[in-house]
Amino acid sequence: MKVTFKIWRQENAKSNGGFQSYEVDGLTDDMSFLEALDHLNEILVGQNQKTIAYEYDCREGICGQCGVFINGRAHGPLDNITTCQLHMRSFTDGQTIVVEPWRAKAFPVIKDLVVDRSALDNIMEQGGYISAKTGTAPEANAILVGKDVADKAMDAAACIGCGACVASCKNASAALFTAAKINHMNSLPQGKQEAHRRVLEMSRQMELEGFGSCTFTGACEVECPEGISITNIAEMNARRAMAKWHNL
């Protein structure tokens, strides 16, 4: 299999960057997308050229580290997967594949396809935790949680923080990420004590980081590898309104 990669190259955060094309031969259908990029990097090393920078860790769709914009879609042409789960069989022989870094003011490019997602960590620092010393793992049934609540919290907790929601949103809004984190914690008994402060401060930090607001286009839930529902954002809005009301 042979494809042409058209890849964004940028030396560092300050330089301008631009696209560069690479014709790559010797790929197979069952190679993952990242393996295809690895293959290209090996060729570049052989030619004594600078390799392309991109992020990954687990390569099994659980860490959220990987993530690039491929042919006009976050994480590539399929819905609800990570870049590392994408395979070359999703492309055709001879195809040109455009690879770009996540684009958002709050996600500055560090090098090539790597962006700085610290802004998401800054949102987490405003309440994406429970301020109590938990010691060792407690007895599982000490605090009872109904199955429906546990399921819903788990669906939101599935967020791996990859940033595809921000990348695919026309407003570069981090609303899906922030909502998932808030709803996960606020729906569980352990999170209730700080629920109001959490929703207000995390949503505030989201705006301070320079993310846009939500227009409910729904692009995020299609690109989210965990399929986190956009209704989470509506729920965050409801929780925010309740917290505001409570603080009056």
Next chain:
Amino acid sequence: MFLRKSIIALTGLFLCIFLIVHLSANIILLLPQETARGLYNAYATTLRESFLIKIVAYVLYLSIILHVIYAIQITFKNRRAKPKKYLENKLRQNSSWASQNMGLLGVAILLFLVVHLANFWARIKLGLGEGVRLDDNGHVDVYEVTYSLFQNSYYVFFYTVLMVPLGLHLHHGFKSAFMTLGFYHKKGLNILAKISLAYAGMMSIGFGIIPLMVYLK
């Protein structure tokens, strides 16, 4: 931005309700010429003389102004959040065109509103331009203003075509407003999406077809 976005949603929904009332009244225009004239002018007079309607009218003006100002603000702020666009972006694969272009659709509606208000509101309420006669019952002949306007095919075309962006704006806006305001019940939202489509369809087809029907009278 959360507060401003909620105001866009609230004013938007108020405007949505206004449109239902407005369209219902405009159905009178489809009746035979003289029946329509009598009823429409009487209705218009009743509205003009009602104190309650006066308040509603001011709420309406304020709603439009707030909706537009905040919408423009939020659109520009959102644009700043994404300064660099993708070389390739297949938006149609993950979202509707209308949802991606609410600002553009809004500008089309605003263009319509300016012309619409100049045609009716400025002439009838502000008394600008050509004077408006009274009908046989002594009511201001609002019907005549409408009827004569829609004898002009350019206006008919304008009034009909611009109901397309209105429909698209409403199709996304109606359901989006509920989510902005915190309605997150999944099944409810599925039903709401259908209501939103039906509502938008009725408004754009309803408002769009009346000028045509009047023209063909």
